[in-house]
Amino acid sequence: MMHHSLLRRVASLLALAALSSTAPARAQSQPAYDDFEVTLTILPPVASEVELLGLNDIAFGPVALGSADTIVPAQSDHFCLNRTTPGNVLVKFEQLTDADSGPGFRMAKGGEDYLPFAIRLTDPAGVDWPIERGVQFPTPRSAEGCDGTTAPNASTGHQIAVTPAPIPAGTPDGLYSTTIQITIAPAG
Amino acid sequence: MKMNTRFSAAALLCACMSVPALADTVPATQSTGQFELIVRVVPPVTPAVTIIGLDDIPLGTFQRVAGEALENQIIGHDDFCINTGWTGSTATYPGPLSMTVYQVGGGVSGRYALRGRSDPSKSLPVTLTIVGGRIGAESRPGGAITTDGSTLQMAPSFASCTAASTNLTFNAARITVTPDGVPADSDMADGALSAIFAIVVSAP
Numbered sequence: 001m002m003h004h005s006l007l008r009r010v011a012s013l014l015a016l017a018a019l020s021s022t023a024p025a026r027a028q029s030q031p032a033y034d035d036f037e038v039t040l041t042i043l044p045p046v047a048s049e050v051e052l053l054g055l056n057d058i059a060f061g062p063v064a065l066g067s068a069d070t071i072v073p074a075q076s077d078h079f080c081l082n083r084t085t086p087g088n089v090l091v092k093f094e095q096l097t098d099a100d101s102g103p104g105f106r107m108a109k110g111g112e113d114y115l116p117f118a119i120r121l122t123d124p125a126g127v128d129w130p131i132e133r134g135v136q137f138p139t140p141r142s143a144e145g146c147d148g149t150t151a152p153n154a155s156t157g158h159q160i161a162v163t164p165a166p167i168p169a170g171t172p173d174g175l176y177s178t179t180i181q182i183t184i185a186p187a188g
Numbered sequence: 189m190k191m192n193t194r195f196s197a198a199a200l201l202c203a204c205m206s207v208p209a210l211a212d213t214v215p216a217t218q219s220t221g222q223f224e225l226i227v228r229v230v231p232p233v234t235p236a237v238t239i240i241g242l243d244d245i246p247l248g249t250f251q252r253v254a255g256e257a258l259e260n261q262i263i264g265h266d267d268f269c270i271n272t273g274w275t276g277s278t279a280t281y282p283g284p285l286s287m288t289v290y291q292v293g294g295g296v297s298g299r300y301a302l303r304g305r306s307d308p309s310k311s312l313p314v315t316l317t318i319v320g321g322r323i324g325a326e327s328r329p330g331g332a333i334t335t336d337g338s339t340l341q342m343a344p345s346f347a348s349c350t351a352a353s354t355n356l357t358f359n360a361a362r363i364t365v366t367p368d369g370v371p372a373d374s375d376m377a378d379g380a381l382s383a384i385f386a387i388v389v390s391a392p
Binding site: 031 | 234237238239242244245246247248249250252253254255256258262264266268270292302308312314315363365367370371375377378379380381382383384385386387388389390
């Protein structure tokens with residue numbers, strides 16, 4: 001660039017001028033000179049944004065009740081808690097239906113019959129987080145590259161495991177359900 | 189007295205070269221001899237110094253994060269040769285050499301500094317360290333920190349040093365640029381920064 005060429009010429013002249021001002025009077029070898037430019041760009045912080053990707057419905061399938069408590073295997077799902085900047089993500093699980101049911105989660109049938117369940121969250125580092133309804137907590141963001149598709153999320157994303165409480169014998173049959181909403185925000 | 193001694197003005201400059209002397213071969217009460225002095229006067233030889241392979245140093249682009257300082261992440265270097273010789277000779281001048289690094293336009297508060305290309309209020313002090321090719325008291329592991337206009341004593345690179353040589357080979361010199369950190373939430377250095385440095389190497 002012409003601008004830089006001019007600056008470099010000035011640099012050379014300055015260098016020579018400085019040298020000649022200190023050189024002794026006797027004959028001396030011609031000094032060698034060259035120049036180089038150092039460049040650096042620093043960008044101001046960008047706003048921290050978060051995105052939840054890859055969350056799916058969880059279906060337990062038909063459960064046939066036995067004569068005693070029936071154990072229902074846990075179901076899990078992988079998803080991404082992405083953040084555009086380094087730092088943790090604040091997470092809150094809320095149950096949109098059945099608002100007055102207390103701190104625990106539960107599925108309902110017709111507003112009279114319920115099946116409690118627990119949710120655990122595992123972050124990409126393998127740390128387990130028990131979830132309380134409506135309680136916000138920080139967790140590391142998902143690893144870079146977590147894009148919400150199924151396969152890679154096991155290593156880069158978060159995992160939730162939903163475990164229904166054992167279903168007592170005599171529990172009314174029917175369809176039990178609820179909706180859980182996850183809200184995330186940058187932690188700092 | 190028989191005396192026939194031939195001197196020339198040039199011969200007076202140096203009596204270090206001679207040819208076989210002629211002498212009387214017959215014994216006598218007096219004897220004389222003669223010899224010739226020859227010297228070739230050539231222009232004074234001076235060390236010749238050349239800088240080879242000095243390149244620009246792009247430090248890259250860094251994204252600041254709110255609430256976090258930017259430090260210990262940015263560093264750059266370049267290797268270059270300081271080759272020497274003698275005028276009219278293929279011999280290598282052994283040194284020592286004096287090297288001075290100037291910042292064009294001067295630094296900030298007595299230090300080298302990158303300046304905002306479009307915003308003169310932006311600046312970031314940098315440290316320049318010279319590694320390798322040094323001699324004397326300033327030679328120490330990790331390199332010598334240079335300041336604007338100060339002089340370092342340097343040893344020449346090996347004669348085979350080329351632009352492709354590194355600090356680990358051929359005794360090439362390495363200049364390392366390390367910017368100061370940027371405190372958290374400081375915009376003192378936001379944007380495109382640059383500085384031009386001139387290196388002058390001379391033989392005493």
